[in-house]
Amino acid sequence: MSDFTSNFWSVFISGITLVGILGCLALLWISGKTKAMTDSDNTTGHVWDGDLREMNNPLPRWWVGLFIITCVFSLVYLYLYPGLGTYGGSLKWTQTDQFDKEVARGNEQVAPIYAAFAGKSTEELAKDPQAMAIGDRLFMNNCAQCHGSDARGSKGFPNLTDKQWNWGGMPEQIHTTIVKGRTGMMTPMGAAVGSSDDVRNLANYVLSLSNSPHDSVRANLGRAKFVACAACHGPDGKGNQALGAPNLTTGVFTHGPGVESHIVTMINDGKTGVMPAWESKFTPEQMNVLTAYVWGRGGGVPAPTAAAPAAAATPAADAASVAVDNGTVKFYFASGKSDVASGADKALADIVAGVKEGKMAVVSGFVDSTGNAAQNEELAKQRAFAVRDQLKALGVAEDKIELKKPENLDAGAGAQARRVEVRLS
Ligand code: HEC
Ligand code: HEC
Structure with a gap:
């Protein structure tokens, strides 16, 4: 495709190229025709140092032959391959196609190796020495320049082996980080x-x-x-x-x-x-191996246990709701969710009025201690934030809202645990 808005340059370049080649042929033809000056004396008439005379012989035939072959070759080449302006060539060859084909061929060759990893979880892959050897190579070639060959990072580039994650250390989170970039x-x-x-x-x-x-x-x-x-x-x-x-x-x-x-x-x-995002660089299988490699370098956080999402599978009594109890507004959430129930504006009216009189709105969350503690705490935080945003949307200034650390409830508290309370203080 042309990057220009008109095809002037394409025509211009093609013209010069073709005129150049035809010019060469014409020159050969003309010089082949040139005859000796006179039949008896095959010299140009130029004489140096008394008797050094310039001969006027035609070009050697083999040389002319080679020259013609070159010209014909270039015409055939320009017909088959891109070279004349925007004309793509009759073979439709492109560099990107060739690259893609080579990559595809390479991937085909390693496919059987990766097939053995299919269906394995990140934890299992991290224990597989062959997968880790491949992960190590991928990491050295693509990631080490920023994160260090030991994955311990450096100034500005996070250490991937400590347990501190800005974007999360669970397999799914690391995978997203690598695929989409951050x-x-x-x-x-x-x-x-x-x-x-x-x-x-x-x-x-x-x-x-x-x-x-x-x-x-x-x-x-x-x-x-x-x-x-x-x-x-x-x-x-x-x-x-x-x-x-x-x-x-x-x-x-x-x-x-x-x-x-x-x-x-x-x-x-x-x-x-x-x-950076690596989506286009690796196959999904390579991505899984790389995720497992990073996860297995010591900082990985286990995937959520089956117990945590189990709660989400019981939709009964699982709708978000809001209730006002003795001046305290209680928001209940659907399990696994942080969407605030409708009707929040009405329920919060007294709180908003109280803040206008100079009081603080205190937002506190509760977590259920079943399932994955870190995940529960994160969810409780998101719910408290959602309620805070609701207050802000109602015109309450951020510095009038106090967020309290989530309190732990006993295991099995269910819907009771999935709540955020707002009161005045
Ligand atoms: C808009 C969101 C946002 C706000 C507001 C914010 N930060 Fe940050 N902060 C970040 C992010 C994101 C990073 C990580 C930057 C990176 O690594 O790309 C960061 C990094 C930092 C770091 C560097 C940590 C390190 O690893 O070296 C410090 C310290 C920090 N923040 C302190 C503060 C303080 C103090 C305030 C309040 C004045 C504040 N931040 C407000 C988002 C925020
Ligand atoms: C050009 C430099 C660069 C390259 C190459 C690079 N990264 Fe990163 N990576 C970063 C930076 C910078 C961050 C921090 C982003 C931020 O500020 O939050 C990061 C963050 C990460 C994180 C998240 C860490 C956390 O605390 O949550 C992971 C995981 C990661 N990189 C893995 C990789 C892997 C795997 C590769 C190779 C495929 C790679 N990176 C290649 C620069 C790079």
């Missing part, structure tokens, strides 16, 4: 936080979350400013895998050391980290 974005927050002193105080509070060395006086002063960060890093700083916002309580910092100056820079400048 972009983590923290906007510059300095102006939102306040003066440079405020930023330093907040930085010390952030360090205190992981017990990294910090100034505790400053940390206490900075605590209140963390609301600006909670939207992404969570009210308790434990991060949010949906946004790739890191857990700030672990003491692991990818972008620099755990010291005040680094955190201050992060707050003032923000950061965007891009993990």
Whole structure:
């Protein structure tokens, strides 16, 4: 396909090419016709140094023959293959086709090897030495330049072997990260936080979350400013895998050391980290092997157990609802879901009015202790966020909303556990 809007250049280039070739042929023909100057004296008449004369012999036949073959070859070539402007050639050959065919042939050759891995879970693949050897090669060739040959990362590139994941360490999450790529974005927050002193105080509070060395006086002063960060890093700083916002309580910092100056820079400048997408580079089988390799490097988090999704299979009494009980608004959720029930606006009316009078809205979630604890906690968080967003949509300012850490209920509390409460304080 032509990148130009008209075919002028195509015609121009084709013309020059063809005229050039025909010109060569014409020149050969003309020079073959040239006769000697006179029948008796086959010289041009030029004489140097007294008796050095220039002969006027025709080109040797073999040489003319080769020249003609070259010209004919180029015409045939230009007919078969792309070369004349936008004309694609009668064989319809393209570089991309050839590349695709070679890749397909290569994949066909390795297909039997991958067939042996089909149907195996990430955990099983991670225990298969042959799969891990292939995973290692794929990683070295494609990932090591950023994440290091030991997968331990470096400044700006996350360590994949620790248990800290910005985007999640369960097989499914790692798979999505590799297939689709990830972009983590923290906007510059300095102006939102306040003066440079405020930023330093907040930085010390952030360090205190992981017990990294910090100034505790400053940390206490900075605590209140963390609301600006909670939207992404969570009210308790434990991060949010949906946004790739890191857990700030672990003491692991990818972008620099755990010291005040680094955190201050992060707050003032923000950061965007891009993990490229690999969808088009690997076959689905290679993707599974690579996922298992990364998962098996030591940081992997087990897939959710069968117990957790089992709850989702019982739709009875599983619809979202909302109730007002003695001034406390109770939101109940469908299992596995964080959609707020309809009617929330009406139920929240008293809370909204209370906030207008200067009170705080306290949002607290509850988790059921059956199933996967980390997953339950994440869900409880998402539900609390959904309710918070509902309040914000009703005009409640974010700093008037206090998010409480989810409380644990006993196992089997079922629908009771899937709730978020809002009250005034
Ligand atoms: C060009 C550099 C680059 C290459 C190549 C690269 N990555 Fe990444 N990767 C990153 C960056 C940067 C991030 C962090 C993204 C962010 O800021 O959230 C990341 C994040 C990740 C994460 C998520 C970590 C977490 O904490 O959740 C995984 C998993 C990952 N990469 C695996 C791979 C694999 C497997 C490959 C090879 C197929 C690969 N990466 C190749 C730059 C790269
Ligand atoms: C819009 C969402 C968002 C907000 C708001 C936000 N962050 Fe972040 N933050 C992120 C993301 C995403 C990253 C990871 C960036 C990356 O690696 O690509 C990050 C990274 C960081 C890091 C670096 C961690 C490391 O591994 O080195 C620190 C420290 C941090 N944030 C502190 C804060 C503080 C303090 C605030 C409040 C002033 C804040 N963030 C507000 C999303 C946010």
